[in-house]
Amino acid sequence: MIIGVLALVIGWLFYPLIIGARADSQSHHLFHQFYENWKTKEGYSCCNHQDCHPAPVRQVGEKVEAFIEGEWVTAPDDAVRPYTTPDMQSHVCNKGKRIICVSIGGGI
Numbered sequence: 403m404i405i406g407v408l409a410l411v412i413g414w415l416f417y418p419l420i421i422g423a424r425a426d427s428q429s430h431h432l433f434h435q436f437y438e439n440w441k442t443k444e445g446y447s448c449c450n451h452q453d454c455h456p457a458p459v460r461q462v463g464e465k466v467e468a469f470i471e472g473e474w475v476t477a478p479d480d481a482v483r484p485y486t487t488p489d490m491q492s493h494v495c496n497k498g499k500r501i502i503c504v505s506i507g508g509g510i
Contacts, residue, residue, distance in 0.1 A: 436488055440495060440503050443480040448495040448503035459492030459506050468494040468504050477501040 440448035448454065458469040466482050467474040477494075478501065485505040487493050492507040 437493075437495065440483060440485065440505075442483075442503060448483070453497055453502070454493060454495040456489070456491050457494040457504075459494065459504060461506070466504060466506065468492070468496070468501055470494065470496055470499055470501070473499075475499045475501060477504045482506070 434451070437449040437454040438447070440454070442448055460467050460474070465479075466477045468477060469475075475496075481501045481503055483503050483505050485493075487505055487507065490507055493505050494501060495503040
């Protein structure tokens, strides 16, 4: 009985993490064709088929920040790309906390 309750509590605690991971995977798949066309300022692809996803993005003064891995990360100026996203939300391609490309919702 105690083991069953404990398993239920643990499952309840980790449910948001499992659903969040599934949502990120599905959102990348949904926008995959769009991300394939993203290019850096130098003309290289922003996407390696796993690192692009919708994300909260904000402008702070002259800088653009994306919310990645639980914190606001400043994007390099040349990573801010002038793309209009299909869902009009902000999207980012990143490797860890290094932002490769970012598009502000609705484009810039």
